[in-house]
């Protein structure tokens with residue numbers, strides 16, 4: 419990350435994997451109560467922020483399928499700009515935001531949420547806004563259930579709708595991730611009449627004691643997603659030959675843990691040409707944690 423007075427370049431927005439995801443119930447407002455372990459991985463988007471001379475917030479990179487107005491990056495920037503105005507009475511300067519997008523949309527790897535979280539952390543620094551980590555997490559939650567986790571910035575056991583977070587240690591390993599080539603709409607999976615919503619609560623304090631190879635728990639969203647989107651089922655079946663393979667989030671991506679980078683390369687070499695696949699290392703911390711003066 420390069421830091422200047424007027425720009426913050428090369429700010430990473432890493433992906434996450436849900437090592438397991440249990441649906442335990444449904445709230446009155448329709449949102450689901452979950453238990454999950456979020457694992458950060460070293461594969462993600464890269465964002466670049468440059469101050470403007472006016473107060474406009476602009477995404478200067480075209481993102482097919484995501485109009486600038488509905489982009490979580492712009493919506494997050496607007497929220498923080500309004501919050502700073504509320505606190506100080508002065509509207510912060512506008513920003514041009516550039517993005518190198520590599521994460522698949524509707525992939526279950528949290529791309530949009532991570533972009534939004536990185537935007538909140540970077541602009542808090544660039545504008546010298548001084549919000550605490552907890553304040554940024556609360557600001558981001560209405561935009562997406564995964565945003566507080568990315569700002570929290572450590573492998574975490576999450577409860578509630580994903581906002582009650584507790585740091586846990588997890589196995590140090592590599593992951594092979596397959597993109598089955600479909601975009602899974604999160605709301606359709608949660609809204610399915612076939613979704614089971616009654617998995618008993620578990621108690622987790624140290625996730626590293628769970629075996630990397632056998633995998634803990636399950637992803638309750640997987641059964642619904644694989645029925646609606648056969649390519650997801652095919653990827654689970656193919657990768658399952660090399661270890662415990664499961665879907666992340668509401669899909670579509672499917673992952674399996676391996677011990678070393680060489681093991682990951684060996685699996686990647688065999689992935690059928692119809693799928694995009696990549697490897698990633700488990701991260702203990704978000705790369706931006708500790709980089710900014712607000713002690714995020």
Ligand SMILES: C[C@](O)(CO)[C@H](O)COP(=O)(O)OP(=O)(O)OC[C@H]1O[C@@H](n2ccc(N)nc2=O)[C@H](O)[C@@H]1O
Pocket residue numbers: 436439448449450451452454526531561562563564565578579580604605608666667668
């Ligand atoms: C499934 C996960 O990927 C796990 O990490 C996330 O909880 C989903 O997070 P997300 O993609 O940021 O989803 P949001 O944009 O917050 O919600 C999309 C839609 O999914 C449903 N939804 C989401 C999260 C949740 N705990 N219960 C839900 O029922 C709601 O219908 C919501 O309108």
Ligand SMILES: Nc1ncnc2c1ncn2[C@@H]1O[C@H](COP(=O)(O)OP(=O)(O)OP(=O)(O)O)[C@@H](O)[C@H]1O
Pocket residue numbers: 483484488489490491522523524525526527528529530531533534564602604666667668669670
């Ligand atoms: N910056 C962004 N990057 C990606 N998607 C965005 C962005 N802004 C808004 N979106 C919208 O959000 C939707 C979900 O995208 P995202 O990549 O976060 O899904 P996901 O990986 O399935 O997330 P999750 O694991 O949180 O469910 C996209 O289909 C897109 O319309």
